[in-house]
Amino acid sequence: MPIPTPSRFPSRRQKSSLKRLEAVSNIVGDGVRVADHTALAERTACQYVPKLKTYFPLGTQDSAKFLQEGQDLTLRYITGQGSSKRETKVKLECNPGETSFTAEGQDPNVINLYHFTLRSPCACPGGCSKPSNATCRQVGPCSCNMTDGSGMVDLHRVGRRDGPAFRDISSPSEFSDLYSYNPCYPFSLGSCRDAAACVSTQTHGIHVENSLGSQDKAAFFNIGSNLYIVYGTDRNNSKGLTSLVQLVCDRHKESFEAQGPNPQAKGQYLFTLRSPCACPGMCETPVSTPSPQTTAPPTPVTVPHPTGNTTQPAQAACVQYGTCACMFKNGSYIDLTSLELTTGEPLFKDHPLSWPRRDDGFYYSFNPCAPFTEGKCEDVAVCRKNSLAGSEVSLGKQDSSTFATANENGPVAIAYAAENRMSIVSLRCTEEKRDQLIVLGADPKVPNTYEFILESPQCCLHKGGTTAVRGSLMWIICALTFLLVNGWR
Structure with a gap:
């Protein structure tokens, strides 16, 4: 599935979380050392040339600017002017694990432009920020809107209509059980009908499928800064099994993990979905604003009852x-x-x-x-x-x-x-x-x-x-x- 292009720049919350990366920002490229000299204290990146035993600044902290380049989020730093101008671009990659830094060095096509890659939990939206009271208010079966204005979490591009997006996934604790999951659209596997998630259990060589929740009983909720979807089932027509799917923002890859039965809640199964579409604003479809030259209508439009003094549409219903x-x-x-x-x-x-x-x-x-x-x-x-x-x-x-x-x-x-x-x-x-x-x-x-x-x-x-x-x-x-x-x- 193609990775969608991000639809917005980072929020204030995302920007503030990156301030914790300042300790890393003095690392630089080939033949480059950590610049801890006081004379370079205000520099963001420096290049060390061993033959000259000299550090050259590649950017200052006060020049930092976020750039959206395709699907990549980049921090740009500049120092100097004219022929002495140097520019640094640091590509930020969300990594929930540990922090790492890679120096690609000077751009072969642009003079005095240097490229680096920083992978860190702090490059994840909200990864290193202070706990937020923001929640995600549900606006549909598989989308919700963040109350802090960072955007909509919309899983429509992850779901499929011809079967589950993730099929026969095993868990570390239950190797004999296989799990399937599909956001947004119901699917059927064997005796598991019109479900959001299914478990296939092998008993005496026979596979038996059970529903772990239905799309029409999906609900978004927050636990701290973590976002989840819970899928309920009708106890009159099933075993009452439910699914709890944690949504993890990952800008560059998509994966689904099955943890298996929740030891603290009988009949509940735990999963993790990592996806760009779990990031606020990454997969929401923007409502287009037509230019004055076109005949496209404004969005949204309300159609009022026609009256003798109607002069303009009312507020959208x-x-x-x-x-x-x-x-x-x-x-x-x-x-x-x-x-x-x-x-x-x-x-x-x-x-x-x-x-x-x-x-x-x-x-x-x-x-x-x-x-x-x-x-x-x-x-x-x-x-x-x-x-x-x-x-x-x-x-x-x-x-x-x-x-x-x-x-x-x-x-x-x-x-x-x-x-x-x-x-x-x-x-x-x-x-x-x-x-x-x-x-x-x-x-x-x-x-x-x-x-x-x-x-x-x-x-x-x-x-x-x-x-x-x-x-x-x-x-x-x-x-x-x-x-x-x-x-x-």
Whole structure:
């Protein structure tokens, strides 16, 4: 699985934890010694040239600056000016174990640029900082938002839809038992059905699988500065076994460890997930802010009931997070992530107008959450294709998705914007275990606007919600039409 690019710079808490690294910062490159001379006390890094028996400064503490270079976090130090200017870049790598320092030396392509790598627990977010009261407030089945503003912990990119992300993992204490785990999406193995975690136990040569928790009973909580997910099970339908997964931030690798049964809690099993997605802000999908030149709507948008004196949308009722989920202030949420198809193909491909609408000579394709490409439609959410000529036109980009709501608990729709077209996908809750796209086609009253209805169990309110998201498109279309005509220019 590709490692996602970090989406934010380090927080104040992360920066303060790195102050404990100052004792290490005087170590330097090839033929280099620790510079403990008082004349070099204000230096961050120095180069020692044995032939000259001289130390050359490579940077000062007061020049320190954090840089985000791709997926790497770097500290840059500078000293001198002009031709005497020297620059040091120290790549920071989170290592929960011990501290180590590597000197790569001078950059072969850039004069007076030196590279180093520092691996330390203090390079982990919060690793050496003072205990924090920050907690992670749950906003969905597998994501939570840090109260200190450091970002969202979102595990959607770790989970898989074709089986467990981690399968048949053994523990040091229970070699005969094998554990499987998948964040976000349920999976089935043998008699373990629709689970978040399973244990396979071999008895007399026969493997028996048991559920260790379900996705719909996932809950985030903190113990001190450590973050956990607990997965509960329905005691009426299982043995009441649960899982406790500790989330450990690791910017560069992903691994899953099984500790086995918790000796202090009967029926509970302990696991550790290390991942970049366990780091706040690393895997959250940013909500795009369109430039003034585009027609993409602002995020989030609320659709009020139309009245005679309505002049602008009210404050958002369902606050968007990611590209295909939103949450009401009462805690109920809608999350379409399980409908995401990442193969490059749309979930609903080449659908004609739905009955009783008459054929308009076009096919429509739609994919929730992930962009797809079909001919001239590149990285889109909605595409229209001429059924005869085969030419394609984008009806909305995936990164322009905006949730729109009519009141406190719905109805809810998603608006997708293209350069001069817009699609409105209304979400309709259904108890049937199927996903269906109803294609209504072009709105006869609003030019370049296309209407769809997505029917799915995933369109129902979860957690705090008890009623289905149902209703007419009327309020949504009215408000979005107002925005299209007056506010999206």
